[in-house]
Amino acid sequence: MSYDASKIDKKWQKYWEESSTFKTKHDSEKDKFYCLDMFPYPSGEGLHVGHPRGYVATDTFSHFQRMRGFEVLHPMGWDAFGLPAENYAIKTGIHPKITVEKNIENFKKQLRAIGFSYDWEREINTTDPEYFKWTQWIFIKLFEKGLAYEDTRPINWCPSCKTGLANEEVVNGLCDRCDAQVEKKDIRQWVLRITKYADRLLEDLEELDWPESIKEMQRNWIGKSVGAEINFKVKEINYDIEVFTTRPDTLFGATFLVLAPEHDLVKKILSKDVNIENLEEIKNYSEKTKKKSELERTDLAKEKTGVEIKGLKAINPVNKEEIPIWIADYVLGFYGKGGIMSVPAHDDRDYEMAKKHNLEIREVIKGGEIPYIGEGEMVNSGEFNGMKSEKGKEAILELLEKEKRAKRAVNYKLGDWVFSRQRYWGEPIPLVHCENCKIVPLNEEDLPLKLPETEKYEPTGTGESPLSKIESFVNTKCPKCKKDAKRETNTMPQWAGSCWYYLSFIMRGEKENMEFPFSEYKKSFEKWLPVDLYVGGAEHAVLHLLYARFWHKFLYDIGVVSVKEPFKKLKNQGLIMGEGGVKMSKSKGNVISPDQVIKEHGADVLRLYEMFLGGFEDKVSWSETGVSGMRRFLEKVEENSQKVKEVSPSKNLERILHETIEKVTSDVKEFKFNTAISSLMILNNEFRKEKEVPREFFLVFIRLLAPFAPHFAEEIWEEVGEKPSVLKQSWPESIKEKMKKESFSIIVQINGRVRDTITVNQGEDKEKVKEEVLKSEKVKKWIEGKEIKKEIFVPGKLINFVI
């Protein structure tokens, strides 16, 4: 028996569209459930089977939640700013807008073919001016609140993309997009003060139902360390060196200071007349460091280099010892105070440094082999000897604070977010530079500020955006004083549009065009936020997922939204690899497109197989023969549908039915789609054994199957004489009573090894079971002539004799 999948797919997709089956009722009375996919960048290549994995999961879950009585918001949109369309424009002269439109059309066609239950009426596109007027509006608010500022400083520059990058976009010193070696360059930039939110971004992670690994990555990225800044006087000149440390308790072991080569003191001695014996040497080392790339400098394997500043000594504030001052490139200029107190006995790096340059290593914490990093009892620390190091931290700090030689301090690895790009295809930053009024944001009524039309998209490479070459765009009037002024020409990064898009889907339910102001949407936000379930790839851990949380917290602060976090529960889908576990790639020619699978087997086989492949968060490999197994499953269901009759079911079948309801329900809740499907298969196999399938049971089965194979389920539902849509039916409920077995197989163990199984009735007590068991020939054979020392009886499960 076979069925025409493509006919069924089309029929039901048309039906759903025409009867608006999945339109979200904005002001529904039901409890809401917001189920969101990370929206895609519509690339020219289209989808491969890896993309829809997350989408299938959220779609299955959305159906499940609808059937359980929730009003589900399940939207889709396009994150369409970005370099590929722009690079394509540079090559071909075709405007990115055109390319993006074409790609979206293709993506949408592919997604529709899978039959997702998106409410397409709420579709958004980040490059649509009606959308990005809001991105610009939020930027203006950030600017007004002092959270967006202009800055010129050395930032990461990708020479290939010809634009500045955020720290988050640099991976091992390479550009996250194109893998080019990133350089440092001084460019005027717009920077967002994400560091102001560092503590809240860190603390609020606790309340999120996210994978622990993603939370950990964000914690590491924020990199909070609590400690103190300690002040060392320089003996020869009037200068204080401040260092940041998390271990004030080791201060007596600080046998030298190390400064980054770009430290202020180094600049000072190079420019001023201070009596330094080895000025040339210091100058050379400093120069050499500048030439090193970040990658070279942070290479852990390399030896510790450095130069002593001969002629200067620092004074340790706690014991007044005079200690040498070094410069070395293992100390980073941009972190903490750009200098450290070196405690070689209790820090690996300082230990290496001391070994290499014959510096004093003095144990001050007892506890293990030098270098010993842990806590312990303080020694060689004057009045603090014998104190536990945890207590010593406090004690030393208190002493120094009194003398004004130290203050408590917190440091973060997280830096402010470099937010401007020197490229064409992004949201223009809505600011104007005016000679009188300095920097002035556009008025709300002047938004959106659209991108100017041009033929030339090439980045200039000079640190200026291509927009700066377009005079009609650059020259404008100041919104405040109306005099001639110039527009800001940098654009926003890729990540801007995705920082708030989950709000736009709610807004679209309120107003088609998302008109200003935000206050119009407050009630809707209150109803629909937060996103209850958010699904996407793990690669956005410290990019989109961090940036969006930052913007959301800002919007919370200015009263737009009333929940602290945007995404309550997060799930990451695992990668889908090609046959044999190799990565799918064009060059290997092993890319499988969902279109192929749909053409051959239909959308539901694709959906089922993607969910059956393995654990949702695990990396899995595609297999062609595996796909055909799913096809067989559906064909067998179709066969069973032919046997549906009004007959009274057996107790056994009833039990299995209710077990299946129970299993599928709990599995879907836990995102264990693979085992949910396998239990559906088991029930279907039970139906196959029956001459006639009880109609009532079969209908329950189809309802359970519907979220996984919606087209097919609708068709069978109709075929057995029910009215569509099965997806509008309620979710079946299991009844505990019906899951009880009348008789049990009891495992009989001798010394913990299984020797026999016997069948007993429900609720039999130990003595009765034992009596039964001892009748068994197999058991007799093992027990004969032995003494039973102990009996363990687990009701309904097993009996174990120890002999």
Add this chain to the structure above:
RNA sequence: GCCCGGGUGGUGGAAUUGGUAUACACGCACGACUUAAAAUCGUGUGCCAUAAGGCUUGAGGGUUCGAGUCCCUCCCCGGGCACCA
């Protein structure tokens, strides 16, 4: 180096609180149908052994009547972080 995941048949993968390891699916073998093949259906399928039985969840040890599951030591694979003081 540090922090998370993992390691189960030929393959993808299942196993509530410790209680029949290998569900479900793929593959394979044999049989039926067929002139034949494909498809389909049926049977079998962890390993060793003719059998009785023995062995088996990366390796070794421990706790327990009983361990894939708990504890200790180690190996391997995947991911993340990594001079952040």
